[in-house]
Amino acid sequence: MMITSRNNKPVIIAGAGPVGLCLSLALARRGVRVVIVERLVDLLDQVRRAGTIHPPTLEMLDELGLYAKLEGRGLKAPLMHYWNGADSEPIAVFDHAVLKDDVRFPFALQCDRLKVVEEASKVVATLDLIDLRTATEMIDFRQDADSVTVTVKSQDGATEEITGCYLVSCEGAHSFARKACDIEFEGFAFPDRTMTLSVDFDFNVQRDYSYRNYILDPVQWANLFKWTDVWRLVLPAHPDEDPDKLLDDKVIAEQLQRFHPTGQPYNVVSKSLYTVHQRVAKAFRAGRVLLAGDAAHVNSPIGAMGMNSGIHDAVNLGDKLARVLNGEAGDDLLDLYVRQRRHAAIVHIQAMTIRNKRLMAEGEPGARKERHDELRRSADDPGKAREFMLRASLIQSVRDAAAVQ
């Protein structure tokens, strides 16, 4: 029998991305009532972005009833390759099998963010405890000692107030709540831009790629990932070049031929150019307002850590918020969420994604050789390979965060 939380005001979640939806499921399974407001009319009407789900996230999604729905919609990716430029042999190959005693799912699942959103929203629709309101944007809020009142605007311009016990901003990187609470988004932006392309072409024809490949090169580094229907490429883009020129079809075609010459035109399904920020909010909490996911921290896509660490926030916060609302713990338990997840964001996610970005493009020959040797040493020694994969798959970040008091 579902026991409903003693607190009769709902938790209000702003944003129905993967983090907001997972948080709503984590709360509802403990009997907490939730209202989610999402400004999009159609949740699937957006770019796919994230495409790799790491093993600890798969376990969390399983707990939320989502893994079984996603497994068949993705590709199991046990291997991860590091390549040096156009060399025919990889520098190093890592296999998630070294994690078989650490995790129930010793592989990453190549499964894009929209499938997570789609499956999560289908489950949400079956639950009476969750009221998901699309085409509804949070435009303001105020809080007092007992509650938080959110002003929302619907598509026709009508406004309404919703009162809840807590507000969680899962609004993504441009979080209105974070800005309204005057919380600094500490960090920096890389000067060069990053280009992502989805390409309908089988890159396996010339090299024995796995589903996840990091190609190290000072000029033409690349991440090459197989999604179910297309290959996803992340490439560098010069900071001084005109963005329109960089996204010109002819320029992209030339860049792809340099990367992987075929002499035949590539079918580029989607393209985007963006500036990568490495930032963590100075606080994840201001009274009854909490931040999770990209609203709290953003990072380079190299290493596939943004959506994953956001879902880890959602599960951590869902557990603590439910305990507070069910009268099992005091409100200060929410400060533990902040300490644990800021620790994971700063010590693990930021550090690893900054290192990954530098590794891709290292140009100094001595440092480059040293990094390649280090990768080889890690891959060749089973103990070191496990340590490497514990970090790369975010298991270590979840364990270390749980140990923070």
Ligand SMILES: Cc1cc2nc3c(=O)[nH]c(=O)nc-3n(C[C@H](O)[C@H](O)[C@H](O)COP(=O)(O)OP(=O)(O)OC[C@H]3O[C@@H](n4cnc5c(N)ncnc54)[C@H](O)[C@@H]3O)c2cc1C
């Ligand atoms: C190119 C690229 C590749 C990436 N690849 C990966 C990867 O492989 N693996 C990985 O883990 N991560 C990856 N990421 C990062 C990942 O996409 C994000 O970390 C993840 O989507 C964050 O989820 P979220 O729910 O916090 O925010 P979002 O997904 O941004 O969702 C926020 C939601 O809030 C809504 N919203 C915003 N403001 C309001 C408001 N005021 N009122 C109501 N609704 C609002 C938005 O419409 C949106 O639906 C990638 C990112 C990029 C850019």
